[in-house]
Amino acid sequence: xxxxxxxxxxxxxxxxxxxxxxxxxxxxxxxxxxxxxxxxxxxxxxxxxxxxxxxxxxxxxxxxxxxxxxxxxxxxxxxxxxxxxxxxxxxxxxxxxxxxxxxxxxxxxxxxxxxxxxxxxxxxxxxxxxxxxxxxxxxxxxxxxxxxxxxxxxxxxxxxxxxxxxxxxxxxxxxxxxxxxxxxxxxxxxxxxxxxxxxxxxxxxxxxxxxxxxxxxxxxxxxxxxxxxxxxxxxxxxxxxxxxxxxxxxxxxxxxxxxxxxxxxxxxxxxxxxxxxxxxxxxxxxxxxxxxxxxxxxxxxxxxxxxxxxxxxxxxxxxxxxxxxxxxxxxxxxxxxxxxxxxxxxxxxxxxxxxxxxxxxxxxxxxxxxxxxxxxxxxxxxxxxxxxxxxxxxxxxxxxxxxxxxxxxxxxxxxxxxxxxxxxxxxxxxxxxxxxxxxxxxxxxxxxxxxxxxxxxxxxxxxxxxxxxxxxxxxxxx
Amino acid sequence: xxxxxxxxxxxxxxxxxxxxxxxxxxxxxxxxxxxxxxxxxxxxxxxxxxxxxxxxxxxxxxxxxxxxxxxxxxxxxxxxxxxxxxxxxxxxxxxxxxxxxxxxxxxxxxxxxxxxxxxxxxxxxxxxxxxxxxxxxxxxxxxxxxxxxxxxxxxxxxxxxxxxxxxxxxxxxxxxxxxxxxxxxxxxxxxxxxxxxxxxxxxxxxxxxxxxxxxxxxxxxxxxxxxxxxxxxxxxxxxxxxxxxxxxxxxxxxxxxxxxxxxxxxxxxxxxxxxxxxxxxxxxxxxxxxxxxxxxxxxxxxxxxxxxxxxxxxxxxxxxxxxxxxxxxxxxxxxxxxxxxxxxxxxxxxxxxxxxxxxxxxxxxxxxxxxxxxxxxxxxxxxxxxxxxxxxxxxxxxxxxxxxxxxxxxxxxxxxxxxxxxxxxxxxxxxxxxxxxxxxxxxxxxxxxxxxxxxxxx
Numbered sequence: 001x002x003x004x005x006x007x008x009x010x011x012x013x014x015x016x017x018x019x020x021x022x023x024x025x026x027x028x029x030x031x032x033x034x035x036x037x038x039x040x041x042x043x044x045x046x047x048x049x050x051x052x053x054x055x056x057x058x059x060x061x062x063x064x065x066x067x068x069x070x071x072x073x074x075x076x077x078x079x080x081x082x083x084x085x086x087x088x089x090x091x092x093x094x095x096x097x098x099x100x101x102x103x104x105x106x107x108x109x110x111x112x113x114x115x116x117x118x119x120x121x122x123x124x125x126x127x128x129x130x131x132x133x134x135x136x137x138x139x140x141x142x143x144x145x146x147x148x149x150x151x152x153x154x155x156x157x158x159x160x161x162x163x164x165x166x167x168x169x170x171x172x173x174x175x176x177x178x179x180x181x182x183x184x185x186x187x188x189x190x191x192x193x194x195x196x197x198x199x200x201x202x203x204x205x206x207x208x209x210x211x212x213x214x215x216x217x218x219x220x221x222x223x224x225x226x227x228x229x230x231x232x233x234x235x236x237x238x239x240x241x242x243x244x245x246x247x248x249x250x251x252x253x254x255x256x257x258x259x260x261x262x263x264x265x266x267x268x269x270x271x272x273x274x275x276x277x278x279x280x281x282x283x284x285x286x287x288x289x290x291x292x293x294x295x296x297x298x299x300x301x302x303x304x305x306x307x308x309x310x311x312x313x314x315x316x317x318x319x320x321x322x323x324x325x326x327x328x329x330x331x332x333x334x335x336x337x338x339x340x341x342x343x344x345x346x347x348x349x350x351x352x353x354x355x356x357x358x359x360x361x362x363x364x365x366x367x368x369x370x371x372x373x374x375x376x377x378x379x380x381x382x383x384x385x386x387x388x389x390x391x392x393x394x395x396x397x398x399x400x401x402x403x404x405x406x407x408x409x410x411x412x413x414x415x416x417x418x419x420x421x422x423x424x425x426x427x428x429x430x431x432x433x434x435x436x437x438x439x440x441x442x443x444x445x446x447x448x449x450x451x452x453x454x455x456x457x458x459x460x461x462x463x464x465x466x467x468x469x470x471x472x473x474x475x476x477x478x
Numbered sequence: 479x480x481x482x483x484x485x486x487x488x489x490x491x492x493x494x495x496x497x498x499x500x501x502x503x504x505x506x507x508x509x510x511x512x513x514x515x516x517x518x519x520x521x522x523x524x525x526x527x528x529x530x531x532x533x534x535x536x537x538x539x540x541x542x543x544x545x546x547x548x549x550x551x552x553x554x555x556x557x558x559x560x561x562x563x564x565x566x567x568x569x570x571x572x573x574x575x576x577x578x579x580x581x582x583x584x585x586x587x588x589x590x591x592x593x594x595x596x597x598x599x600x601x602x603x604x605x606x607x608x609x610x611x612x613x614x615x616x617x618x619x620x621x622x623x624x625x626x627x628x629x630x631x632x633x634x635x636x637x638x639x640x641x642x643x644x645x646x647x648x649x650x651x652x653x654x655x656x657x658x659x660x661x662x663x664x665x666x667x668x669x670x671x672x673x674x675x676x677x678x679x680x681x682x683x684x685x686x687x688x689x690x691x692x693x694x695x696x697x698x699x700x701x702x703x704x705x706x707x708x709x710x711x712x713x714x715x716x717x718x719x720x721x722x723x724x725x726x727x728x729x730x731x732x733x734x735x736x737x738x739x740x741x742x743x744x745x746x747x748x749x750x751x752x753x754x755x756x757x758x759x760x761x762x763x764x765x766x767x768x769x770x771x772x773x774x775x776x777x778x779x780x781x782x783x784x785x786x787x788x789x790x791x792x793x794x795x796x797x798x799x800x801x802x803x804x805x806x807x808x809x810x811x812x813x814x815x816x817x818x819x820x821x822x823x824x825x826x827x828x829x830x831x832x833x834x835x836x837x838x839x840x841x842x843x844x845x846x847x848x849x850x851x852x853x854x855x856x857x858x859x860x861x862x863x864x865x866x867x868x869x870x871x872x873x874x875x876x877x878x879x880x881x882x883x884x885x886x887x888x889x890x891x892x893x894x895x896x897x898x899x900x901x902x903x904x905x906x907x908x909x910x911x912x913x914x915x916x917x918x919x920x921x922x923x924x925x926x927x928x929x930x931x932x933x934x935x936x
Contacts, residue, residue, distance in 0.1 A: 320624065
C-alpha cells in the first residue's frame with residue numbers, strides 16, 4: 001500500500017489527523033511545529049485535578065509545636081542493615097550515602113531542631129524512651145524531618161567479630177519491640193564525639209561541579225555559554241590508533257548509592273584503613289560519591305573516579321615517571337616505580353589519588369589472600385594508587401579479542417563500578433569506536449567535563465541532570 | 479702588603495676594632511679552637527642538642543620502619559611539615575653563600591668576619607634541608623631514582639618534574655658550598671696545624687690542610703680558586719631557591735601556581751638566612767668575646783639586609799594577593815580569602831606580624847644597635863618564615879578545586895619531633911664546628927688588619 005497512487009502519504013496522514021483531532025481549539029498556523037518540538041499535543045491534556053494540599057501523615061507522638069516532644073525513628077542502617085553486616089569492613093568504611101560517615105552511626109537531627117535544642121554536630125546526647133536511656137552522638141542531617149531523631153540500627157554490637165565489635169551505639173536498646181517510631185526526649189551530656197566523615201564540606205562553593213539543565217527553546221546543553229573553549233597544551237597530543245578508553249557518568253541516573261565504591265574496592269584489592277585513618281583523611285576508595293547540598297536545598301551526587309586526563313597534571317610532576325599515559329589513553333600508575341613524593345596528588349585537581357601512608361594491605365593474614373583479586377597487585381606502603389579503569393579487565397578482554405583476531409567489542413570491557421551500578425549511570429567503552437555507547441553518550445549536549453576550565457581534558461565526563469521544564473512536575477531530586 | 483719590618487696594627491674601620499696585629503688575630507681565633515676549654519654551658523648545650531640529634535635520627539629510623547603515616551599528612555594535604563621544613567632550612571642556607579660569594583665579588587669588607595660561620599651555617603642548613611625531601615618520600619630507600627644513573631631497565635628520571643630539577647639544584651648547591659667553604663678554610667687549617675698543641679691535632683689538621691705552606695704560589699692559586707668558586711656560587715644563590723619555588727609554581731594548585739614565586743622565595747631565603755646569621759652571631763660574639771671582630775657595624779648591616787628583604791617579601795605577599803584578585807580566577811580568589819579568614823588564618827596573621835610588621839623596627843638605628851632587640855627580632859623572623867613555608871605548603875593544599883575533597887592538616891607529635899629534632903641537629907653541628915674549626919677566617923682577618931692599617935679609618 002506504501003506509495004500506492006492516490007493514497008495519502010504517512011506524513012500527511014499523521015499531520016492531518018492530529019490537526020483535526022488534537023485540540024478543541026483551532027490550531028495555530030505553526031501548531032504542527034510546536035507539537036513536534038514539545039513532543040505532545042499542546043492543549044490536549046486533561047484538566048488538572050484540584051486536590052487539597054497534601055497532608056503528611058503524622059507519626060505517633062509527633063508534636064505540632066517545634067518545642068514539642070521528639071520522635072525517634074528507628075531504621076536499618078544503609079551500610080550494615082540490622083547489624084548482620086557489621087563485621088564487614090568494606091561496608092563499615094563505605095561512606096553512608098547521605099551523611100558520608102564511616103565506622104559509626106549517629107543520632108540524626110535536622111539542623112533546625114538541633115539549633116532549637118542547642119546541640120551541635122558531634123555532641124553526645126542522652127536519649128530516653130520509656131525509662132530506658134542511650135547515649136548517642138548527634139549528626140546534623142539536612143533533610144531529616146524536624147523534631148525527629150533518626151536512629152540507625154545495627155551498631156554497638158559486642159559479638160559481631162573483630163571488625164564490627166564496639167562500633168557505634170546500639171539503637172535496639174531503645175527500640176520498643178514491634179515499633180519503629182516512638183516519642184523520646186533528648187538532652188546534651190556535654191561530651192563530644194569525633195566522627196570519621198569523608199566529606200567535610202557540603203557546599204559546592206559556587207562551582208559548577210554537578211550540573212542541572214532545563215530544556216528550553218535552545219535545546220539542552222550542560223555547557224554554559226561562558227565556558228572557555230579547549231586550549232592547546234605545550235606538550236604534543238597523543239594519537240590513539242587502537243583504543244581510547246573513556247567513561248561517561250549520567251548524573252540523571254545516579255542515585256548516590258555508593259555501590260560503585262565497594263565494587264571497586266573488591267575488584268582492585270583496595271585495603272580498608274580503619275576509623276582513625278579515615279578521620280585523618282586517608283581513606284583509599286578509588287571512586288568516591290560526592291554529596292553536595294545546593295543553595296536550593298537539593299542533594300546532588302557526583303561519583304568521582306580518576307578522570308584519566310588527556311593533559312594529566314599528575315604525569316608532568318612525577319620525578320620518576322611512575323604515573324604515565326599509556327597508548328590507549330589510560331593514565332596508569334606504576335607501583336614498582338613509585339617512590340611516594342605525592343606530588344601527583346597535590347597536582348590532581350580532582351583529588352582522586354590515594355596514598356598508602358602506612359602498610360594498609362594486610363599481607364600476613366593467610367585467610368585474606370584467597371579473598372583478593374589475583375589479577376591486581378596488592379600495594380605496599382609508600383606508593384600512590386588510583387582508579388585505572390579496571391585495567392586488568394581491559395587486558396583480559398584484549399587477550400580474548402586478540403586470540404580471535406578481532407577488536408574488543410563495545411560492552412566487552414565492563415568496569416567494576418559500571419557492572420554494579422543499579423541505575424546504569426556509568427558507561428565505559430572505547431572512543432575510537434564512534435558507535436560505542438560511551439561515544440554516543442559523549443556526543444550528547446548534556447556531556448560536560450569536571451573543572452573543564454583547567455584544560456585537563458578528562459576522559460571521564462558527566463551527563464548533566466535534566467530538570468523537568470514544569471517545576472511542579474520536577475521531583476526534588478533527592 | 480706593607481713594606482717594612484714592623485707588622486701592621488689595625489685601626490678602627492667599623493668592621494674591625496683598633497689595636498689588632500697579625501699575631502694577636504691568629505692567637506685570638508685559633509685559641510678558641512686549640513686551647514680554650516669548653517665551659518659547662520657549652521657542654522650543657524652540646525649534650526642537650528646531641529640528645530635532640532639522637533631523637534631526630536631515631537625518629538627517622540622509626541619513620542623508615544613504619545611510613546610517613548606517622549605524620550599528619552593526608553589527602554588532600556599530601557605535603558606537610560617535611561616539605562615546609564625543607565624549604566625553611568634551604569632558605570636559611572642561603573645567607574652564607576650570599577655573604578661569602580656575592581659580597582666577596584662586591585668587595586664588601588663587612589663580610590670578612592662573618593663569612594666563615596655563615597658559610598658553615600649554610601652548609602649545615604642545606605644539608606639538613608636535603609634530608610627532608612628524602613624523609614618525606616613514601617619509599618625513601620629509592621630516593622636515588624631521581625638521579626640519572628645507568629640501569630638495565632633504561633629508566634631515567636622524568637625531566638619535566640620540578641622535583642628532578644630540585645634534586646640537581648640542591649646537589650649542586652651543596653657541592654659548591656662545600657668546596658667553597660673548604661677552599662676558604664685551607665690557610666686556616668694550616669695555621670691550626672702549625673699551632674696544634676698535640677700530635678693528633680697536628681696530624682689531623684695537617685691532613686686536611688692539604689700541604690698548605692703559605693707559599694706565594696699557593697696564595698696565587700688560592701685567590702684564583704676562591705674567586706672562581708665565588709663566581710660559581712653567586713648564580714647558585716639565586717638559582718637554588720628559584721628552583722625550589724618551582725616545586726610549587728609549576729603545580730596547578732591555587733596558592734602554588736604563581737609567577738612571583740622565584741624572586742619571592744629568593745628574597746625570603748635571604749631574609750631568613752640573615753635573620754639566622756644574627757641569631758648565631760649575637761651569642762657567638764658574646765660568649766667568645768669577639769666583639770672586636772663582629773662589631774656593631776656588622777649587626778647593623780645584617781639588620782639592614784633583613785629590613786630590605788622584609789620589604790621584598792611584603793611586596794611578594796601583596797603581589798600574590800593582587801594577582802589572585804586580578805586574575806578573577808575563582809580558585810585563586812578563594813584561597814586568598816581562605817588565608818585571611820580560614821582555618822589557618824591565625825598562622826597567616828602571625829606570619830605578617832613576624833615578617834612584615836616586626837622588621838619595620840629596624841628602621842631605627844637604636845634598634846639596629848640594640849643587641850637584645852636584634853636577637854629577638856631575628857628569632858621571630860625565623861619563626862615567621864617557618865609559618866610562611868607552612869602556609870604555602872599546607873593552606874594551599876587543604877582547599878583547592880573540589881570542595882568535597884577539602885580537608886585539614888593537623889600536625890602530629892612526630893611532625894614536631896622532626897622540626898625540633900632538625901633544629902637540635904643544626905645547633906649541635908654548629909657547636910661541633912665552633913670547637914673544631916676557626917669560626918672566623920684568620921687569613922682574611924689578617925688581610926683586613928693590613929688594609930685597615932694602610933687605608934686608615936673611614
